[in-house]
Amino acid sequence: MNYKSAFLLRCPAIPKVRIALVGLGNRGTKTLVRYAFIGNAEISCIVDVDSRRLERANKLLRDSGRKEALALCGPDAWKEACQLPDIDLIYICTEWRTHTLMAVHAMRCGKHVAVEVPAATTVEECWSLVHTAEQTQRHCFMTENCCYDYFALETLEMHRRGLFGEITHCEGAYIHDLSTDNECGESNTSWIERGCLTHGGNPYPTHGIGPIGQLLGFHRTDRMLRLVSMTSAGAKEAGLPLGRVNTTLIQTARGVSIMLQLDVTTHRPYNRLQTVCGTKAFVQKYPVPTVNNGEECLMGDAAERYMSRFDGTDAAQLLRKGEAMNVPNAMNYAMDARLIHCLNNGLPLDIDVYDAAEWSCLTELSRLSAQNGCTPIEIPEFCPNMGRK
Structure with a gap:
């Protein structure tokens, strides 16, 4: 099939990126903590198969002065998150064998995607990500810090x-x-x-x-x-x-x-x-x-x-900013801050599909x-x- 290229993809600017965070294990929890330092974005929905992780995540949001997120629990709750009309970005922090399945479904639901590494485990899955991003004209950002x-x-x-x-x-x-x-x-x-x-x-x-x-x-x-x-x-x-x-x-x-x-x-x-x-x-x-x-x-x-x-680049300056704010892992902060900046301003992403x-x-x-x-x-x-x- 011939789809429009997603190379240098620009999408309408999103002044405040509303995020559904899927997976609240080690990586997902660290991501939730990190977003307390990133402006023009909010964790609006949290998803996991363990209700205790959801409770812990909302406590972390409260403790950092942020409002609680909609909590969805269960093996298929991520699909519900993809259907929410007030979500712009599905942020996937699950075990890597689920990455492509979730990313493809999210893009087909009209959402942009950020997905932990690797984004796919087979060549077939890689093609599925590419074809879906081209077909839907949605971003698929792999969070390679x-x-x-x-x-x-x-x-x-x-x-x-x-x-x-x-x-x-x-x-x-x-x-x-x-x-x-x-x-x-x-x-x-x-x-x-x-x-x-x-x-x-x-x-x-x-x-x-x-x-x-x-x-x-x-x-x-x-x-x-x-x-x-x-x-x-x-x-x-x-x-x-x-x-x-x-x-x-x-x-x-x-x-x-x-x-x-x-x-x-x-x-x-x-x-x-x-x-x-x-x-x-x-x-x-x-x-x-x-x-x-x-x-x-x-x-x-x-x-x-x-x-x-x-180190005068925008990303390097974000690293310094993260260090100055004592963000846990400034490298991850620079990655996410750049992602949100590009989505806020309708720019191509640093890492594309x-x-x-x-x-x-x-x-x-x-x-x-x-x-x-x-x-x-x-x-x-x-x-x-x-x-x-």
């Missing part, structure tokens, strides 16, 4: 100024020992840890690929062509293959090579790599911030001071390659807009 990291924003600004020359290679990762540092707040093995260990590929690729995709201008000036992926066997313990690591290599149309890694159970320190190699400069955030601009090599605090000269599809499709494709002897896999072209301004 790593795109709003200081270092990522500063690297992007360096590239815009031409300081890298020609970028030839990038690296990104999600290396986080969830076996000892369980960010999901569960007492036992978290669903995200278990999902990563049993998947076979990289089911959580967007933290690594998101900043790279924006840097290289996917579906603007470059795109991913193909990948090969390998997953280590790991060591069996309590029925789970602990120490399992996935490495995926990607080639782009302009000849840039990309390496992504996922590792959630070895004892490596937290690392997202954030590595960019250009003909004129090199930067890397982890394990120690490093910059080589062709004249000098700076590390640690000196590298961060050098990078700070490139094509980004969501391109970054999320690596979930299935990395698994297919890894499980079939590291076979090269072609990556779909979800948005044929190469070179379009």
Whole structure:
């Protein structure tokens, strides 16, 4: 089917964005708390399968001086939220296998969508998101907060100024020992840890690929062509293959090579790599911030001071504002504040549905390659807009 493109989609401005927040676990609760600091938006409806979470959420709203939200409880309550006439944005913070189902339904109900990562778990789901956004002309924003990291924003600004020359290679990762540092707040093995260990590929690729995709201008000036992926066997313990690591290599149309890694159970320190190699400069955030601009090599605090000269963007200023207000996780604040600013003013979003599809499709494709002897896999072209301004 041929639908109107959602590339650089502009929708009527929404002076005050009314949000239905679906899912009040760890991520959803943090989102609810964060929106106390964001103007021109309100949490109008909260949805969960657990009434105790709804009660806790409304208490958090009251304690922060906000009015209580309409509370909807039950496995299908999210569908009711999508039908509410006074809701503009459905914000999805549920377990990732439900993301596409909910996002597609919400867009078909005329709502804009913000959805946690990954937005989809299969290529078919990615196409469903794209076709629905094109058909309905509704926004589908994937909440990839790593795109709003200081270092990522500063690297992007360096590239815009031409300081890298020609970028030839990038690296990104999600290396986080969830076996000892369980960010999901569960007492036992978290669903995200278990999902990563049993998947076979990289089911959580967007933290690594998101900043790279924006840097290289996917579906603007470059795109991913193909990948090969390998997953280590790991060591069996309590029925789970602990120490399992996935490495995926990607080639782009302009000849840039990309390496992504996922590792959630070895004892490596937290690392997202954030590595960019250009003909004129090199930067890397982890394990120690490093910059080589062709004249000098700076590390640690000196590298961060050098990078700070490139943090004048709107998103970087929002990071500073969030820090000044002591918002829990200023990176998430900058992401949501930018989302609301764009919706308030009828602007294209920083992360569009094509980004969501391109970054999320690596979930299935990395698994297919890894499980079939590291076979090269072609990556779909979800948005044929190469070179379009």
